Amino acid sequence: MGKLSGASSSLRLRLRAAAVCPIVTVVRKVIANLLALQDLEMGGKRLSPADKETITQLRAQIPEPILAHYDRMRDRDKKAVAVLRNKVCSACHMTVPIGTIAVLMRGQDIQLCGSCGRYLHLPKEAPAETPAPAPVEKPKRRRKKTEPPITGT
Numbered sequence: 001m002g003k004l005s006g007a008s009s010s011l012r013l014r015l016r017a018a019a020v021c022p023i024v025t026v027v028r029k030v031i032a033n034l035l036a037l038q039d040l041e042m043g044g045k046r047l048s049p050a051d052k053e054t055i056t057q058l059r060a061q062i063p064e065p066i067l068a069h070y071d072r073m074r075d076r077d078k079k080a081v082a083v084l085r086n087k088v089c090s091a092c093h094m095t096v097p098i099g100t101i102a103v104l105m106r107g108q109d110i111q112l113c114g115s116c117g118r119y120l121h122l123p124k125e126a127p128a129e130t131p132a133p134a135p136v137e138k139p140k141r142r143r144k145k146t147e148p149p150i151t152g153t
């Protein structure tokens with residue numbers, strides 16, 4: 001009996017994981033599409049027919065008002081998406097309010113930088129704090145080496 005109930009509860013868990021807030025996926029996808037579009041259109045490289053095809057597909061997936069804002073920025077030779085690093089907008093170097101960051105972290109909505117008006121992209125694996133570029137002197141604490149347990153059963 002125990003086996004059976006365990007199987008059904010794990011199935012329920014899987015179902016719940018699949019239904020995780022669809023808006024989060026939508027928001028992330030829009031920003032990801034914008035970034036890809038920006039890379040293609042503003043990457044400075046010559047576009048192949050395949051690239052142009054990708055651009056058409058990406059544009060079709062981005063909501064109209066967002067795309068319009070993107071185009072306005074692009075027309076002024078500005079990138080419409082800025083990466084958020086250390087709570088700072090990478091485009092204008094202004095600190096982004098914590099409330100905005102919280103919304104971004106939860107993936108609830110698309111957020112604009114309050115000072116430069118760019119869409120903020122929070123990289124997925126962004127660590128809370130920057131890994132220090134210079135080695136910080138820190139006492140190593142890896143002395144404790146666990147011995148393999150002696151199996152004597």
Ligand SMILES: [Zn+2]
Nearest residue numbers: 089092113116
């Ligand atoms: Zn900015």
